[in-house]
Amino acid sequence: xxxxxxxxxxxxxxxxxxxxxxxxxxxxxxxxxxxxxxxxxxxxxxxxxxxxxxxxxxxxxxxxxxxxxxxxxxxxxxxxxxxxxxxxxxxxxxxxxxxxxxxxxxxxxxxxxxxxxxxxxxxxxxxxxxxxxxxxxxxxxxxxxxxxxxxxxxxxxxxxxxxxxxxxxxxxxxxxxxxxxxxxxxxxxxxxxxxxxxxxxxxxxxxxxxxxxxxxxxxxxxxxxxxxxxxxxxxxxxxxxxxxxxxxxxxxxxxxxxxxxxxxxxxx
Numbered sequence: 001x002x003x004x005x006x007x008x009x010x011x012x013x014x015x016x017x018x019x020x021x022x023x024x025x026x027x028x029x030x031x032x033x034x035x036x037x038x039x040x041x042x043x044x045x046x047x048x049x050x051x052x053x054x055x056x057x058x059x060x061x062x063x064x065x066x067x068x069x070x071x072x073x074x075x076x077x078x079x080x081x082x083x084x085x086x087x088x089x090x091x092x093x094x095x096x097x098x099x100x101x102x103x104x105x106x107x108x109x110x111x112x113x114x115x116x117x118x119x120x121x122x123x124x125x126x127x128x129x130x131x132x133x134x135x136x137x138x139x140x141x142x143x144x145x146x147x148x149x150x151x152x153x154x155x156x157x158x159x160x161x162x163x164x165x166x167x168x169x170x171x172x173x174x175x176x177x178x179x180x181x182x183x184x185x186x187x188x189x190x191x192x193x194x195x196x197x198x199x200x201x202x203x204x205x206x207x208x209x210x211x212x213x214x215x216x217x218x219x220x221x222x223x224x225x226x227x228x229x230x231x232x233x234x235x236x237x238x239x240x241x242x243x244x245x246x247x248x249x250x251x252x253x254x255x256x257x258x259x260x261x262x263x264x265x266x267x268x
Contacts, residue, residue: 030085068093115186191204
């Protein structure tokens with residue numbers, strides 16, 4: 001029995017820790033209405049969207065998931081207005097990471113739910129990482145006429161270590177952090193499934209949904225790339241949520257975001 005206890009103690013001391021998820025405030029978008037998301041004024045009182053960045057620490061490396069609003073918004077040090085709304089970004093994600101002693105070079109992987117400007121704002125600062133991108137998203141990245149895309153935010157990725165993937169992808173090889181292919185919002189949209197030891201499985205939505213109303217009403221934005229793909233991806237993710245019991249974080253849900261711990265605190 002003594003030897004069994006020693007072996008158990010050894011295994012406990014050398015057990016691989018599960019991933020940790022850090023949430024960063026990477027801006028807020030205020031809008032007069034949610035018409036572009038196909039939600040009428042009487043259907044939701046939401047007028048502010050949270051813009052997050054996430055860092056996932058794993059024993060085998062660090063993943064940055066989504067990169068927030070552009071640095072120019074943070075540099076403005078106040079509201080940046082656009083037709084029908086305004087954006088505010090208090091502190092650029094690279095500076096927030098520096099507060100934790102993390103540089104872009106320390107990050108092993110960068111992955112984006114998609115390349116809209118509010119998710120790829122710091123992409124050019126992450127060219128030293130291995131970038132995990134759905135092939136379909138990258139093939140359409142520089143097409144002219146794409147809405148809500150600013151190619152100057154990510155054109156540096158042409159020189160990055162770009163790993164193009166086709167479908168779901170197990171990042172660290174142990175099933176704990178998985179990219180889930182969910183096209184429709186854009187050609188290569190994806191969501192992120194993280195299996196946390198204490199919190200439990202967590203699914204981070206990208207723009208599968210923008211608000212709770214989009215989910216409850218099963219309503220997709222008017223500007224989605226492909227409606228049929230969008231609904232198929234919704235069905236795929238909802239099935240995954242049911243099978244895994246995962247908690248869903250809708251990235252732009254500010255009411256949810258206001259309840260979450262922010263970095264340097266984390267979920268494990």
